Amino acid sequence: MSDKNYSYKALFTPRLWYLTIKNIKSMFRDKMQLIWIFGYPLLFMSIFALAFGGVSSRQVYKVAVINEDAESVPYPENSPYAMASIIFIDVLESKDLEDYVDVVSVDDYDYEEAYKLLQVEQLDAIIEIDSLFTESILFYNQSPEVDVTTAADEVTEGVIGSIVSKIVDEIIKNAHNLTISGDIETKQVIDTVKLSAFDYLAPGFIIGSVLVCISQISAHFAEEKETRTLQRLSTTPVRRRNIILSAMVSQSLVAAIQISLMLFLAIVVFGAYINPNANLILLFVVPMLFIFTALGFGLLLASIVKSQGTASGLAWLIILPLQFLGGVYFPIDNPIQNYIPTYYAAHAMRIMMLNGQTSWEALSTDILILAGFGIILTIIGILLFQRKSAIN
Amino acid sequence: MSIAIETVQLKKYFGNIRAVDGIDLKIPKGSLFGFLGPNGAGKTTTISMLSTILPPTSGSALILGYDILKDAKKVKEFIGVCPQEIVLYERLTARENIHLIAQMHGLRRADYKEKTDDLLGKMNLLERANDKVKKYSGGMRRRVNVLMAVIHEPEIIFFDEPSAGLDPQSRRAVWEFIKDFQKKNRTILLTTHSMEEADDLSDELVIIDYGKIIAQGSPETLKSKLGEGDVIEFKVNEEDREKREEIISQISKLNFVKWVKKVGKGKIILNGLDGLRKISEIIDAVKVQMQDVSIRKNTLEDVFLDLTGRRLRD
Numbered sequence: 069m070s071d072k073n074y075s076y077k078a079l080f081t082p083r084l085w086y087l088t089i090k091n092i093k094s095m096f097r098d099k100m101q102l103i104w105i106f107g108y109p110l111l112f113m114s115i116f117a118l119a120f121g122g123v124s125s126r127q128v129y130k131v132a133v134i135n136e137d138a139e140s141v142p143y144p145e146n147s148p149y150a151m152a153s154i155i156f157i158d159v160l161e162s163k164d165l166e167d168y169v170d171v172v173s174v175d176d177y178d179y180e181e182a183y184k185l186l187q188v189e190q191l192d193a194i195i196e197i198d199s200l201f202t203e204s205i206l207f208y209n210q211s212p213e214v215d216v217t218t219a220a221d222e223v224t225e226g227v228i229g230s231i232v233s234k235i236v237d238e239i240i241k242n243a244h245n246l247t248i249s250g251d252i253e254t255k256q257v258i259d260t261v262k263l264s265a266f267d268y269l270a271p272g273f274i275i276g277s278v279l280v281c282i283s284q285i286s287a288h289f290a291e292e293k294e295t296r297t298l299q300r301l302s303t304t305p306v307r308r309r310n311i312i313l314s315a316m317v318s319q320s321l322v323a324a325i326q327i328s329l330m331l332f333l334a335i336v337v338f339g340a341y342i343n344p345n346a347n348l349i350l351l352f353v354v355p356m357l358f359i360f361t362a363l364g365f366g367l368l369l370a371s372i373v374k375s376q377g378t379a380s381g382l383a384w385l386i387i388l389p390l391q392f393l394g395g396v397y398f399p400i401d402n403p404i405q406n407y408i409p410t411y412y413a414a415h416a417m418r419i420m421m422l423n424g425q426t427s428w429e430a431l432s433t434d435i436l437i438l439a440g441f442g443i444i445l446t447i448i449g450i451l452l453f454q455r456k457s458a459i460n
Numbered sequence: 461m462s463i464a465i466e467t468v469q470l471k472k473y474f475g476n477i478r479a480v481d482g483i484d485l486k487i488p489k490g491s492l493f494g495f496l497g498p499n500g501a502g503k504t505t506t507i508s509m510l511s512t513i514l515p516p517t518s519g520s521a522l523i524l525g526y527d528i529l530k531d532a533k534k535v536k537e538f539i540g541v542c543p544q545e546i547v548l549y550e551r552l553t554a555r556e557n558i559h560l561i562a563q564m565h566g567l568r569r570a571d572y573k574e575k576t577d578d579l580l581g582k583m584n585l586l587e588r589a590n591d592k593v594k595k596y597s598g599g600m601r602r603r604v605n606v607l608m609a610v611i612h613e614p615e616i617i618f619f620d621e622p623s624a625g626l627d628p629q630s631r632r633a634v635w636e637f638i639k640d641f642q643k644k645n646r647t648i649l650l651t652t653h654s655m656e657e658a659d660d661l662s663d664e665l666v667i668i669d670y671g672k673i674i675a676q677g678s679p680e681t682l683k684s685k686l687g688e689g690d691v692i693e694f695k696v697n698e699e700d701r702e703k704r705e706e707i708i709s710q711i712s713k714l715n716f717v718k719w720v721k722k723v724g725k726g727k728i729i730l731n732g733l734d735g736l737r738k739i740s741e742i743i744d745a746v747k748v749q750m751q752d753v754s755i756r757k758n759t760l761e762d763v764f765l766d767l768t769g770r771r772l773r774d
Contacts, residue, residue: 086563090549090556097551097592296547300608303511303541304564305533 083306087314091288095318105322109277109329116273117338120266128166129192129228132173132182133157137201152202152212152239159235160195169231186219193218193228205243212236226268226422230343233423267341270334271417272396275410277330278323278355278362279390283383285319285366289453290379308454316363316446320356327355345424350431351417357438358413364445365390371449371456409441463522464489464616464647465510470519472505472671479505481671482519487649489615492642494662494679495651496760498770502671503651504544507618510649511541524615537565542609544620544651546601550594554585554604557593558611565612572611579607582637599630606634616647623657635661655760667764674767683758691762692736694753696743703748710742721765 095101137153161171172191173182185191198204198213205212214232218224292298301311331351334340342351365386373379391397394410405411416434419425465487472480480502487493495503508514510521512532521528523535548557555576562572580586583603588596593604606622619638623631638661642648652658658665659679667675667682675682696704704722712720716738736755743750764770 083564083566086560090552090560093556094549094551295550296543296545297549299513300541300543300547300561301564302513303536303539304561305536305566306564 083310084314084317087306087310088317091314091318092321095322105325106329108280109326109333112277113270113273113330113333113338116269117266117334117340120264120269128168128170129224130170130172130190131160131193131195131228132177132185132191133160133171133175133195133197134177134179134182135175135197136199137197152205152243153197155239156197156201156214156235159238160231165231168227183217186217189219192224195228195232205240209243211240226418229419229423233343264341266338268418268422269397270338270340271421272414274327274330274334274351274355275358275413275417276391276396277326278358278413279387279410280326281319281323281359281362282366282369282386283380284322285315285363286369286373286379286383287376288315288319289367289370290373290376293374294376309450312367312450312453316367319363319366320359323359323362324352324356327352340421342421343424345426346420347426350420350426354413354416354420354431354435354438357435357442358409360442360446361409361413361438364442364447364449367446367449367453371453409438409445412437412441462489463487464491465493465521465523465649467506467510467521468519470506470509470521471517472502472509472514473517478671480509480516483668483671483673485666485673487647489647490642490645491663492638492648492650492661494658494665495649495668496653496655496658496662496665496764497651497668498653498764501653501668503653503668504620505671506668507541507620507649507651511539511618512536538615540609540612540614540617542606542617542619542622544624546598546605548593548601548604548608551592553590554580554593554596554600554607555589557604558607561608562611567612575613576607576611579611582640583607583633599626602626603630603634606637610641613644614646616649617641619648619650621652622650623652623654631657655764659760665760667760667767669764669768675763679760682760682763685763685766690755691758692739692753692755694739694743695751696748703746706746707743707748710746711739714738719766721769 095105135153135157137151157171157174159165160169177185179194179196182191182194186194194215194217196215196217198215201212201214204210214236216225216228216232218228289298292301298311302308331348335342366383369379369382369386373382390408390410393400393402393404394408394414395405396410396414412434416431416438419430425431463486465485467483467485470480470483470485471478483502483506495506497503505514509516510523510528512528512535515529524538526534526538528535549560552560558576558579559572562576577586577589580589583606585600585603585607588600593601596604602622602625606619609617609619622638623634626634635657638648638650650657650661662679664678665676665682666673696707708720708722711717736753740750
């Protein structure tokens with residue numbers, strides 16, 4: 069053994085760090101890669117903003133309301149308070165909203181009857197007002213429960229969900245001045261309905277852009293195989309998992325830049341709608357969580373391809389089904405979407421951006437399923453890549 | 461004598477192709493051991509197995525006593541590999557490429573920073589050390605390729621055709637570098653299909669063909685087996701084929717001639733102590749025009765030719 073000093077105590081972290089730096093330098097010194105990293109989100113979002121930004125999704129949505137709010141709320145004596153659910157329905161039926169919402173029934177149908185009408189497209193949505201609606205607002209100062217059922221159509225779900233959410237917010241804001249003739253500000257509610265198709269599609273675009281990681285990481289390893297640098301690294305004591313992790317870290321960094329850029333372009337430059345209650349950090353975190361799924365797919369691909377050209381080509385065989393079967397851009401009415409991770413990522417993004425959902429209750433299903441997909445695919449990807457490329 | 465590399469019936473088959481077919485080696489520590497053979501003889505495959513990136517089909521190999529399969533991670537700590545192809549990160553500088561390998565071997569910055577510059581200086585690359593290697597000439601890239609194998613001062617270095625494609629000046633620089641490195645008591649395994657390289661650098665070498673060792677010894681020992689005389693190589697007119705056969709027949713009968721080989725269409729080489737004048741007479745007698753003649757000392761190429769009937773470059 070020579071007299072060199074090995075820093076064995078810190079074998080794992082420094083090597084991972086050095087490899088990550090190497091990957092980042094290589095990426096950022098390649099003009100074509102730079103164009104790809106920054107140009108892709110710019111081009112992608114610009115094209116979609118141009119294509120869909122001017123198309124209004126405005127239509128009159130036919131809605132049935134089922135009001136289960138308790139009829140005998142124990143109001144204080146001589147109270148001016150009215151039932152909040154009545155005010156909710158009044159606003160929904162108001163002249164201001166008649167261009168957007170047509171309340172075809174209030175308590176004319178039970179849920180099953182209404183659902184049958186929904187299935188034959190005679191209704192666009194069913195709004196169920198919970199029995200504790202007024203009580204929650206007036207006495208417990210809590211958001212009441214309102215269930216919205218729509219066809220498997222993200223746009224309708226987004227519009228009706230936003231309208232309901234806005235009206236409820238306005239009622240809560242004015243909770244102590246509510247009368248039967250309570251005057252609820254409808255301007256904000258109408259603004260919600262004025263959203264363009266781009267506003268509804270933008271959350272999906274961001275998820276769609278993350279999928280490009282599949283192509284990037286598989287092309288990265290294909291290049292390492294083609295140029296034999298992976299083999300050269302294999303003659304050093306560095307572990308294969310360090311090599312894989314370093315690629316994942318550097319690709320995640322690029323994806324983080326792309327996600328930030330997409331959010332900035334969508335919201336600031338192209339003015340995509342973002343619910344005032346939306347949490348920007350969550351809008352960044354959910355796509356980042358989805359990156360693990362994309363990288364897992366990328367590693368699976370990287371384990372079988374040997375050239376960059378093959379990697380880039382085959383990547384689209386994974387990306388396209390994930391985009392379209394997961395309803396990233398256009399909603400699909402097919403149970404297959406339940407098995408596609410992009411569906412959960414896009415759904416989470418939409419309810420966060422359009423409906424302003426931030427609660428764990430609303431997001432937990434999507435986040436847990438995404439985390440599950442991410443963990444499983446990453447582990448399978450790493451194991452397969454290690455096995456297939458350990459010895460060439 | 462302690463052994464640095466030991467293989468026992470090491471084999472590697474790719475389907476029906478026997479790339480390496482039962483190699484037994486014992487390479488002493490501190491020696492510069494040559495692997496001479498034509499392209500496709502199994503040299504690179506052997507190095508790939510010894511450097512743990514290719515598992516053998518059968519047989520075993522120990523590097524400083526560590527098994528290449530069971531103790532692969534340990535083996536990697538002791539070796540440096542200079543691959544036959546130039547393997548660099550194109551968008552990194554020469555300095556960054558060398559640093560990366562040092563970092564992968566767990567060296568501290570203080571240990572590799574100055575050493576890198578020292579090595580770059582020895583290879584006349586210091587001035588352009590911060591240029592991306594994709595801007596380098598082929599010779600410069602190959603020199604970086606060599607430095608990446610030695611930055612961590614490994615006990616054993618595998619040089620796989622280290623001077624392939626280099627101009628004579630760069631080749632000489634690489635050879636000197638390898639010799640200097642050996643002086644530090646490192647064990648070097650050098651593969652080459654260049655007889656000059658093997659002859660000039662190796663303490664001991666094996667000649668390998670079709671995956672098998674066909675001869676082993678020091679360059680001098682191997683050459684001496686062909687005799688102490690000179691090699692006379694001459695070329696006659698191609699159309700005089702029958703007369704050429706006659707010349708070979710007559711020359712073979714001369715008592716001072718050790719061997720005669722036909723090489724290509726018109727060339728004949730032979731080994732003899734002193735016979736140019738006599739040979740000239742024979743050629744004149746059969747009225748064949750001699751186009752070219754040379755007299756030289758034995759080379760390893762002649763050894764290979766003697767063993768296989770082919771030239772190394774065939």
